[in-house]
Amino acid sequence: MRITKLELGNFKRFSELTIEGIPSTSKLVLLIGSNGSGKSSIFDAFDFVRRRVTVDKEFVLINDIDIDEYHKKNNQEPKVNLVFTDGTQIGTGKNDAPGSRFGITEKFIGRSSIRIVPRIKNVGNIDAPVSNADAPASFIDVDERFNNDVTSYIQMIDNALREPVFSGRSADTLKIFQDFIRPLNNSLLNIFGGDEITTIQIAEYQNANAQTNxxxxxxxxxxxxNYDLLSHGEKQVVILLLNFIVRKEQYKDAIIYIDEMDCHLNTSLQSRLLKEIVDTWIPEDAQLWTASHALGFIDFARSAENASIIDLDLLNFDIPQVITPEPKENLEVYDLAVPKETLQNILQGYKLVVVENQNDKHYNLALNGKGYFFLPAKDSREVFLTIKADQTKLGIRDRDYFRDDEIVSIRGKYPNLRILHYYAFENxxxxxxxxxxxxxxxxxxQIYIQDITNQKNQKLHRILLSIATSRQTYVEFKDAIKNDEKAEPILQALESDEFETFYPFFSMKTYYSRIYIQPILxxxxxxDLVKTNWFRNRIVELLK
Incomplete structure (x- = not known):
């Protein structure tokens, strides 16, 4: 179940808002915008639907009763309509298309931003998670479901351990570990990084009794x-993950909406948290909506193919507004997390350089203090589009299979684009x-050079076959390269055993075996490999 369109009318701060054009492939919908832009109002709309929608034969409508002042604008009746990928519609209008799904609103599961439980209490209810009965009364209230999640988590493990005893069987401890322990610990490692020594891992639990929680x-x-002594950031992650483990059946075919998951997390953790939840914990038939100002969340959503970004910033709430997802190439979405003026102050005196394959961190490490700041791009095409749109930036892309004369031609047409002398960064x-x-x-x-030469010769046939196909992908440079001359100079260079003749066209990443690279790594x-004077000088020379 995924939403493709949302309509709000006279709802909280919005007179009329339409969000449309959400692709059916969007497993994640990220709402961005400054404080007070209405992000949480979207979640209030989902909660409004969850509490008030009933099924009535051919269509679904919201009950006329119990419309409180909290949801109204200008004392007019609020409207909330939703359209799903299968054509189902639910909402206030009685002219909605037929095809309702009984119980659809039971699959709206939301969590407010106020969910950090500082201490586990002995108040857990193991029945509440099954029906989402422990949801807070309002989306602005404190969400304390973690206590029930802990109680359910412990009860699930206890039941799995004890039930076989009464049947004369041994408990399947490996399955218990795989179902309850390993998923949590793996996700903690994926989010916090490090290893099992430097990152928190669930080790044990203790049941409550009359005296203790x-x-x-x-x-x-x-x-x-003890959980109670973890940092706020660690608690935030544990609370979210345990909720997905305990309630994984609920989240199937559901609309999940969680406000501000990034609280207390640094930028790198933000991105890894969202990636882990989307890739591991959101079922393929479900959709996650979340809101954030965080750079890490915006960066992940912009790069993920199954994510959409909805920008609510600076909207006039009193007039009709129609919003569609932001284009993936739009870099303006970063302004919310890092305003241009702030970025300009930080980077004053630096020349910005866009590099492909997320190698920016390596270039920044190598050229620290040299007056350049490197920015990431997903691939060579994104590098090209960025420098074409903003000629104040430089770009570095791999050489791949460009001839020397083609590089000169490309540089003449795009002076702010640099092409590596060797095939790729790894070279x-x-x-x-x-x-x-x-x-x-x-x-x-000398032995190393001879080994590379041998590897080249062993795979020469494969390399030569790949050249023509690869060169056909350089569509952005079709007016700068001469395909009629084909790749004869490249073929001749690769057939040579003179190292500096063939090496510019030999992909160390693709054709030099990992077995031979591993001793170096x-x-x-x-x-270490990018901090050398040799590497630094080659890149500085390229950028000048």
Whole structure:
């Protein structure tokens, strides 16, 4: 179940708002906008529908009774209409299309932004999660369902351990671990990073009794930490994950709406949290709506193919508004998280350079203090579109299979685009001169060069077959390259055993076996490989 269109009328701050054109593929819908822009009002609309919709034969309508002042604008009756991917419509209008689904509103599950439970209390109700009966009375109220989630989590494990005893069987502890323990711990690692020593992992639990509350005990290294003593950021993540584990059946074929999941999390954790929830915990037949100002959330939603961004910023609430998802190439969505003036102050004196394949962190590490700041792009096409739209920025893209004369032609047409001399970024960090500078006693430069040459010759037939196909993808440069001359100079270069002749066209990432790269990576990190003078000088020379 996924929403493709939403209409609000006289609802809270909106006189008339339509959000339409949401692709059926959107597993995530991210609402962005400044404080007071109406993001939470969308969730109030979902909650309004959840509480007031009833089924009436051919269509679905909202009861006329119990419309409180909280939802009205200008004392007029509020309107909320929703359209789903299967054509189902629900809402206030009695002329909605037939095809209602009984119980559809039971699959609207929301969580407010006020959900941090500082201490687990002995008040859990294991029956409440089954029917979502423990939802707060209003979307602005505190959401304390975590206490019920903890009680249910402990009860599920206890039942799985004890039930077989009365049948004379042994408990399947491996299945219990796979169902309840490993999913939580894996997600904690994916979100917080690190390993099982440096990141919190669920270690044990304690049942409640008359004197004590139930406990979830986590470990970090040799330390054991009660949930109550975790940081707010750690609690935020645990609360969300445990809710998905306990209520996973509810979330199937559901509309899930969670306000401000990014509270207390730094930028890198924001992105990893949203990715983990969307990829791991939201079922494929469900849809997650969330609201955020966070840079990490915006960045993930912009890059994810199954996500849509809805920008509610600076809307006039008193006139009709029609909104569609923001185009993926629109960089303006970042302004909410990092305003242009702030970014300009931070980057004053720096030349901005867009690089492909998310290699910005490596370039920034290599050229720290050299007056350049590198920005990420998903691929070479995004680099091209960015520098074409903004000529104040530079761009670096891989050479791939461009001839020397084609590079000159492209540079003449796009002066702010730089093309690497070697095939790709990996050719630079694994270049024999770059590794030699690190002073590794076990490294023999000549043997290494001969090994690369041998690998090239062994795979030469495959490489030559790929060239024509690859060159056909350079559509953005069709007016700068001469396909009638084909790739004969590249073929001749690859057939040579002179290292600096073939190496610019040999993909170290694709054709040099990982088996031979691994000893280098066992000795050095990528950070080590980009800090050399050799690497730094080559990139600075390219940018000048």
């Amino acid at each position: 139930p406990k979830l005990i986590f470990k970090k290294g040799n330390s054991k930490i 630079y960090i694994y270049h024999p001169d770059n590794i030699a500078e690190l002073g590794w006693a076990g490294f023999d430069k 066992n000795k050095y990190t990528i950070s």
